[in-house]
Amino acid sequence: MFMNAFDNVVIKRYNINRVAESQVQVRYVYAPKERVIFDLVNKAQNITLPVIAVSIASVSRSNDRVFNKIPGFYFNKSTSDTSPVSASSAFFRAPVPVDITVNMSILAKFQTDMDQILSNFIPYSNPYIVLSWKIPADFNLINTYEIRSEVLWSGNVALTYPADIASNEKFRVAGDTSFTIKGWLFPAVPTSPTANVFYIDANFYNTSVINLSSTYDSLSGGTYTYPSSAAIIDDLEVVSLSGNTLTQYVSSMIY
Numbered sequence: 001m002f003m004n005a006f007d008n009v010v011i012k013r014y015n016i017n018r019v020a021e022s023q024v025q026v027r028y029v030y031a032p033k034e035r036v037i038f039d040l041v042n043k044a045q046n047i048t049l050p051v052i053a054v055s056i057a058s059v060s061r062s063n064d065r066v067f068n069k070i071p072g073f074y075f076n077k078s079t080s081d082t083s084p085v086s087a088s089s090a091f092f093r094a095p096v097p098v099d100i101t102v103n104m105s106i107l108a109k110f111q112t113d114m115d116q117i118l119s120n121f122i123p124y125s126n127p128y129i130v131l132s133w134k135i136p137a138d139f140n141l142i143n144t145y146e147i148r149s150e151v152l153w154s155g156n157v158a159l160t161y162p163a164d165i166a167s168n169e170k171f172r173v174a175g176d177t178s179f180t181i182k183g184w185l186f187p188a189v190p191t192s193p194t195a196n197v198f199y200i201d202a203n204f205y206n207t208s209v210i211n212l213s214s215t216y217d218s219l220s221g222g223t224y225t226y227p228s229s230a231a232i233i234d235d236l237e238v239v240s241l242s243g244n245t246l247t248q249y250v251s252s253m254i255y
Contacts, residue, residue, distance in 0.1 A: 001131050002102055002151065002181060003028050003054055011050070011116040026117060028052050033105035033176070049172060050108040050117060057101040062182065065097035076142045092139060095184040106157075106175040114173050118157060125153035131181070138189045150182040 009026040029036060029051060036053045072093040108114040128150045135145045160174040 001133065002179070003030065005129060005131060005151070006052075006054075006104075006121055009052075009117055009120045011113055014112065024050065024113075026050050026052060028054060030054055032103075033107070033174070036105070036107060050106070050113045052117070053103075053105040053107070055103050057103045057178065059101075060099050062097040062099045065182070070094055075139070075145075090139075092189075093187045095186045098183050098185050100181040100183050102179045102181060104177050104179065106177075108173050108175075109171065111173060114159070114175055118175065122153075122157075125151070125179075127155075128152045136186055136189075139186075140189075147184065149184075152180045152182070154178045154180075 007028050011024050011026060012020040013022045013024060015021050027050075031053050032055045033053045036051060072091055074091055106114060106117055108117065131149045131151055133147050133149065135141060135147065154177055157175045157177045160176070162171060162173075165171070
């Protein structure tokens with residue numbers, strides 16, 4: 001996505017009268033700058049200037065975008081690819097905000113090439129551009145939810161000129177800069193979102209014959225066996241509770 005956003009750079013070659021004589025498509029390669037320079041030196045490689053090398057430098061968690069401790073979210077999840085009506089709610093764990101640092105190295109043969117390449121992205125990165133993508137399709141959601149990730153430019157391009165080169169080496173100018181992609185990393189998709197549902201069945205027995213001093217009949221979870229001579233019908237009250245693993249506290253009072 002990053003390379004597609006910056007790709008399609010076309011520069012012009014001018015003559016002494018500032019008349020465009022040809023156009024050159026700038027190539028983007030995913031590799032460190034050192035790898036591209038090695039290919040330039042190695043005559044067997046088909047690498048020509050200008051070229052832009054892009055590589056990921058680091059991935060780190062973005063503490064500035066961790067707002068709370070919400071464990072996750074509920075979304076409408078489709079259970080059928082053809083029937084949106086057949087849907088259920090699924091719980092997804094919250095993604096982790098990450099900052100992806102991307103290095104960009106520009107290698108050009110002429111200063112005019114470098115100037116044109118810089119003018120293709122600097123005016124549009126003030127201060128950032130936005131990449132639009134969606135929640136991964138593996139989550140099988142009914143609706144498409146858009147995610148917008150900022151791509152922040154560092155604001156600086158370090159230009160390097162060859163101060164001392166051999167007679168057989170070609171002149172080239174290099175420009176190094178970097179960007180930060182405000183992205184997200186999602187945990188694995190839950191395979192069975194409704195598997196962790198627990199049911200609690202509690203049987204309560206009438207204990208009035210046990211506790212004669214009680215004004216009101218009470219119910220107890222303990223199992224009592226009444227003697228047949230008492231001629232008492234066992235009173236049984238069944239209370240059923242159900243819930244998923246997010247249920248933390250359940251309380252009840254019986255009068």
